[in-house]
Amino acid sequence: MPVERARRVLMLGTFGLRPKATLRARALAMAGTLSSADWAFSLITTPWDNPGDAGRRWSEDGIPVRNTRGIHPIGFPRVMLETARVARAIEPDVVHLFKPKGFGDFSARWFRRNLPVVVDMDDWEGDGGWNEIGGYSRLQRCLFDWQERTWPRRAQALTVASRALEQRALELGADRDRVHYVPNGLTSERFALLSKHARKPKAAAGTPPVILLYTRFVEFQPEFVVRVLATVRNAIPGVTLLIAGASASGEPEIALRTAAHAAGLADAIECRGWVAQDEIPELAASCDLAIHPFDDNLINRAKCSVKLLELMSTGIPIVTSAVGENASYIEDSRSGRLSQPGDPQAMARAAVDLLRHRESADEIGRSAQKHVQQHYLWDLLAPRVAQAYVKALHTRANH
Secondary structure, rough: OOOOOOOEEEOOOOOOOOOHHHHHHHHHHHHHHHHHEEEEEEEEEEOOHHHHHHOOOEEEEEEEEEOOOOOOOHHHHHHHHHHHHHHHHHOOOOOEEOOOOOHHHHHHHHOOOOOEEEEEEEOOOOOOOOOOOOOOOHHHHHHHHHHHHHHHHHOOOEOOHHHHHHHHHHOOOOOHHEEEOOOOOHHHHHHHHHHOOOOOOOOOOOOOEEEEEEOOOOOOOOHHHHHHHHHHHHHHOOEEEEEOOOOOOOOHHHHHHHHHHHHOHHHHEEEEEOOOOHHHHHHHHHHHHHHHHHHOOHHHHHHOOOHHHHHHHOOOOOOEOOOOHHHHHHOOOOOOOEEEOOHHHHHHHHHHHHHHHHHHHHHHHHHHHHHHHOOHHHHHHHHHHHHHHHHHHHHHHHH
């Protein structure tokens, strides 16, 4: 009896594979984990945010990646034509759209005439979410909100990264059995890299602790971090803050430096800017504690922070805000500390407590590593994605 070929999945992106991490950390991680005799993957995307990749083709972790030559919104029919040509060559069985907006959305609507479509929601994109802070035109905001609102009723299946997005999909008309909760995870290789550095010994007496902030500056107001640091230093003099990461515009860093100067903390904060991914474990090992603040808003309730998973994997003790999926990743006082969002005093108190009780803090860090390894590796999460594909294929075949 002949062996059936692997079912082919065409993944559609809505922006470049870089500098954003979504397609690599989510789409390609799913594909790399599920690739087998049963499933084969290809990714095509439109790098409007990274024009240098326009038209490029390469293999990323064994997954073929194709970038359209067209990248301008006015030329979106050309993008759809390029995508359709790729699809004809691949002959996919399922289309998986990552983010229900932009270029990929238009192509997925075209493919939906003949193919089952799975839609991935990992952010609140429309009104109330990224529409409010994305710097989009009025026309773009109207389009993105319409795109996000109309897919839950139409997609054969949905993969959602948070409980907030799960609820949103249901409210927008999706049947419960078509919505698959798939939080972000880490590949086994990424986890091994992050966890390979042993935590440094307890700081010597008189050595000021260092707090790590690993961020893109989109989840909180910069002044909040300065207030946390000021309160911690009142209790433990000499504490410093090391910031790894940068914003897209540079404006949050200016606001942070202004607030730090006003508080007399300019010399207590070091900004490293963007750091390579392989530098994170060593940075975390050199620090005593990490803070991970979130404002309480729709964007943060809906998102699922890979950065928090990465920090947990290094074994560094963490204080994060009890917002959205953070409270799923972190079990308070066991795998980290949760603090009330918008309350810098609460975050500072938790940080001081961990810095003063190093042995229990180290145990919390080790517990966080185990929690990720036991619950949030893609080896464990990816089967849920395969279930979404099977559901989509079944739904399409029966309608």
